[in-house]
Amino acid sequence: MGKLTLDRILQSQGFGSRKWCRELIEDGEVAVNGEAVTDYRKTPDTNGLKLTVFGEEWAYRERVYVALNKPANYECSRKPSHHPGVLTLLPEQFAWRDVQPVGRLDHDTTGLLLLSDDGAFIHAQSSPRRHVPKRYLATTHAPVTDELVAQLLAGVQLHDEPAPLHALSCLRRDERQVEIVLEQGKYHQVKRMLAAAGNHCDALRRVAIGGLELAALGLEEGEWCYLEQEHLALLGNA
Secondary structure, three states, X not given: OOOOOHHHHHHHOOOOOHHHHHHHHHOOOEEEOOEEOOOOOOOOOOOOOEEEEOOEEEEXXXXXXXXXXXXXXXXXXXXXXXXXXXXXXXXXHHHHOOOEEOOOOOOOEEEEEEEEOOHHHHHHHHOHHHOOXXXXXXXXXXXXXXXXXXXXXXXXXXXXXXXOEOOOEEEEEEOOEEEEEEOOOOOOHHHHHHHHXXXXXXXXXXXXXXXXEHHHHOOXXXXXXXXXXXXXXXXXXX
């Protein structure tokens, strides 16, 4: 495949239609590695490419991998129905390049959410065959007892599941806080398991996926960051 022209590069990065990108370049709104360019037919090397659009610098990325510290009351959908979508927390270029959530968190669940425009990555991360452990911190309505922890480890029966579901690990973190690690990723699984064990989930936060820890990313609620190769390696996608 030949080198991409500058207008196609901008389009691939989510800056709009090819026509719009041509206009941006011809209007002098684009710089390549710090130098203004007005010819959209230029074919810069994308390796290490730095674009400046409207004075803001963007590094060229063939694919985007993002971690978001999702706040409550945001939906993991491109077409949200009752709450804002998580894409409103990200640069609008991401929506243009079809960045999507990897799996879903309920609107009231917070914490680590992955997003990408790489279909193979999304499929691999979402596949139940990969058994990627996900760690959650649940705040419970009633105190966490030894019996509750034992039930979650042994397995609880949900009405629409053929066999009991169990936590890979379960640790009491506070009087009303329990850390649960799951690998199945069933619908509302943590909440339903706690209910089946006789408690109730008042708040839920995902704190890790595989070896990727939300705390290590240093993100406040609503903040995001790019995932680099060392982060993807923790997910098994180096």
